[in-house]
Amino acid sequence: MKKEVLLLLFIMFTGFTALHAQAPELMIDSCAAAAGSNATYLKDFVVILPAATDRDNPPIARFPLVLSKSNIYRFSICNSRESGGVAVMKLYDSNRMIFSSYNETTGEESNPFNFMCQKTGIYHVFILFENGKPGQAVGILSYVTK
Amino acid sequence: MITRIILVLLLAGLMACQSNKGKLDAGDFEVPDSVAEAASQKVSEEAMEEIVQNVSSPIEMAALIKELGVPFSTKYLASTRNVDEYHTNFQMAYNLGVFGADLGYLNMYNKNTQVTDYLTAINKLADGIKVGQFFDFTTLKRLATNNENIDSLLYISVSSFNNMDDYLRENHRGHLSALMISGIWVEGLYLVTQVAEAKSDPLLTDRIGEQKINLNNIMLILNNYASQPGFPEFIGMMNELRSVYNDINITYEMGEPQTVEKDGMVMIVQNEKSIVHMTDDQMKTIIAKTKEIRNKLTSI
Numbered sequence: 001m002k003k004e005v006l007l008l009l010f011i012m013f014t015g016f017t018a019l020h021a022q023a024p025e026l027m028i029d030s031c032a033a034a035a036g037s038n039a040t041y042l043k044d045f046v047v048i049l050p051a052a053t054d055r056d057n058p059p060i061a062r063f064p065l066v067l068s069k070s071n072i073y074r075f076s077i078c079n080s081r082e083s084g085g086v087a088v089m090k091l092y093d094s095n096r097m098i099f100s101s102y103n104e105t106t107g108e109e110s111n112p113f114n115f116m117c118q119k120t121g122i123y124h125v126f127i128l129f130e131n132g133k134p135g136q137a138v139g140i141l142s143y144v145t146k
Numbered sequence: 147m148i149t150r151i152i153l154v155l156l157l158a159g160l161m162a163c164q165s166n167k168g169k170l171d172a173g174d175f176e177v178p179d180s181v182a183e184a185a186s187q188k189v190s191e192e193a194m195e196e197i198v199q200n201v202s203s204p205i206e207m208a209a210l211i212k213e214l215g216v217p218f219s220t221k222y223l224a225s226t227r228n229v230d231e232y233h234t235n236f237q238m239a240y241n242l243g244v245f246g247a248d249l250g251y252l253n254m255y256n257k258n259t260q261v262t263d264y265l266t267a268i269n270k271l272a273d274g275i276k277v278g279q280f281f282d283f284t285t286l287k288r289l290a291t292n293n294e295n296i297d298s299l300l301y302i303s304v305s306s307f308n309n310m311d312d313y314l315r316e317n318h319r320g321h322l323s324a325l326m327i328s329g330i331w332v333e334g335l336y337l338v339t340q341v342a343e344a345k346s347d348p349l350l351t352d353r354i355g356e357q358k359i360n361l362n363n364i365m366l367i368l369n370n371y372a373s374q375p376g377f378p379e380f381i382g383m384m385n386e387l388r389s390v391y392n393d394i395n396i397t398y399e400m401g402e403p404q405t406v407e408k409d410g411m412v413m414i415v416q417n418e419k420s421i422v423h424m425t426d427d428q429m430k431t432i433i434a435k436t437k438e439i440r441n442k443l444t445s446i
Contacts (some may be wrong), residue, residue: 034303041301042203043281066359068206069420070349072413091414098403099414109444110412119398119420120356143205146213 020084027138031078035112039074039142045125047139052132060128065141069120072144076102076112077127083135090126091115098123102130114144194320194370198311201327204247205304207334208254210353211341220254223248223339226442231446235275236376239322240443242271243329246307251337253300260288261299272310275322302319319444321371328364328380329443331357336440339433354359354432355422358391383442387435395423 014103024046032041047061059105067073079087086109129135224244232238249264269283282302289299307330314323335357342350365388368381401417 028305032305037297040205040209040297041304042205043199044305064199066201066363069352069358070210071206093416093418094339098330098416099405099412112411114411114413116413116415118401118416120352120359120396121357121420143203143209145209 009040014016014022017093024136024138027078027136028140031076031138031140032142034078035074035076035140035142036144038145040145041140042073043141045127045139045141046137047087047127048136049127049129049134051134053072053079055132057129058128058132060126063125063139065123065125067115067117067120067123069118071117073115073117074112074140074144075101075115075125076140076142077137078140079129079137083129083137084133085130085135087135087137088128088130089139090128092124092126093119112140126134155381191315191320194290195315196369197366198315198323198327201331201360201363203304204250204334205254205300206331207247207353208251208340210349211251211338212254214341214345214347214349216341216345218257220260222251222340223260224333224440228444228446229267229270232271232274234376235322236325236380237446238271238274239325240329242268242275242310243326243331243370244333244440244444245271246303246326247330247333247337249303250300250334253296253303254298258299259288262287263401265290275314275319277310277313280313281306314442318365321374321377324364324367324371328368328384330437331364332440332443335436339436342429343433351424351429352422354429355394355396355424356420358394358396361391362387380443383439387432388432390428390435394428397421397423 028046032044035041043065045061045063049059049061052058059139074087075091077087077089079085086102088100089111090100091098099110099113099115101113102109125139125141127137127139129137176239224241226245229241234239245264245268249268250260252258252261252264265283265286269278270279272278272281278392286299286302286306289295289302307326309325311323314326335354338350342354354375361384365384368377368384371377372381397420399419399421401419403417404415406413406415
């Protein structure tokens with residue numbers, strides 16, 4: 001009986017974790033598809049962020065990337081239904097913010113947004129949740145066909 | 147006993163749920179101002195992932211060529227005839243990257259007839275280095291054969307390579323990821339330099355010169371695996387290319403970004419510009435050196 005209970009728990013548990021492991025892939029698929037017909041998928045950024053312990057310093061995931069001059073890139077962000085808040089994507093050049101998908105002052109969301117790059121170099125994408133809520137999100141970088 | 151096992155399983159589950167591909171920062175962060183020079187010291191796994199992410203996609207090279215109105219040509223592509231002769235992990239991983247870049251070029255031009263050959267070659271090499279499970283050959287072949295949704299073909303192709311790369315690095319086979327990334331990059335550079343040799347265009351010149359940034363990143367990755375078989379010779383060849391790039395200057399013009407609305411979407415127009423300063427001689431040397439490296443590593 002103990003063995004059967006253990007086996008049942010194991011199957012339930014592995015099934016549960018497998019579902020969770022697949023979820024980001026499905027999110028990437030749907031988020032990439034929603035980027036638009038003139039956008040070609042380049043990269044994805046998957047994050048699972050815990051709730052903030054300090055509201056002024058919410059957990060942030062950071063991803064570096066090289067962007068090339070004369071290209072237009074599209075940045076899109078999608079959060080899972082279970083997430084506590086809106087996922088925010090910020091684009092940084094060195095240590096200066098170029099754009100945020102969420103305007104904290106007006107509450108306006110610009111998702112997706114396009115970036116016309118004129119300087120080849122290393123940029124950074126930051127992903128966080130509004131008000132430091134916990135959640136899972138997928139960011140997509142696409143190439144926009146001119 | 148059962149309680150203990152359940153506890154272990156629960157802990158493992160919690161750890162799996164916390165998995166995160168990005169680096170988690172809590173507030174302040176430090177961002178490098180420029181690409182660091184290639185260093186001889188060992189680079190951490192985390193830093194390696196960052197460097198790999200810093201290499202731009204071959205799709206962008208192919209897209210540039212297409213947008214310039216350059217007609218498609220099979221002469222730019224690596225031959226798939228040699229695929230059965232690639233026996234070492236070095237050859238398989240490197241040429242997997244080469245064919246990946248060529249696949250991007252074929253997909254961009256919607257050349258589905260030729261795509262099948264490249265899909266077959268990629269599938270073989272991916273199986274060879276045991277990452278075939280991430281390459282959805284059946285779906286890709288169906289999409290190509292039936293001339294179906296090109297967006298799906300591009301998406302699955304690019305994400306398959308991203309997944310193969312992630313898996314290799316996560317499973318302590320980063321040297322194979324380094325070779326695959328290098329193969330993608332060298333083939334992309336070969337494509338664009340071959341086009342530039344036949345057609346002069348400032349966009350091509352800029353794109354070739356800017357590869358100094360990507361090359362510095364690739365050298366960081368390769369130097370990390372300098373003790374692996376085949377790497378010293380490859381690093382030597384890449385260093386020759388790098389020495390040409392070292393003399394190319396990239397300057398910057400400052401400017402504030404502008405936010406505009408275009409086609410109902412927010413567009414940020416960057417007004418800070420990078421300017422590549424490259425002479426004709428430097429361009430010729432890069433074209434020749436790239437061709438030499440590419441042909442040497444794709445031949446058997």
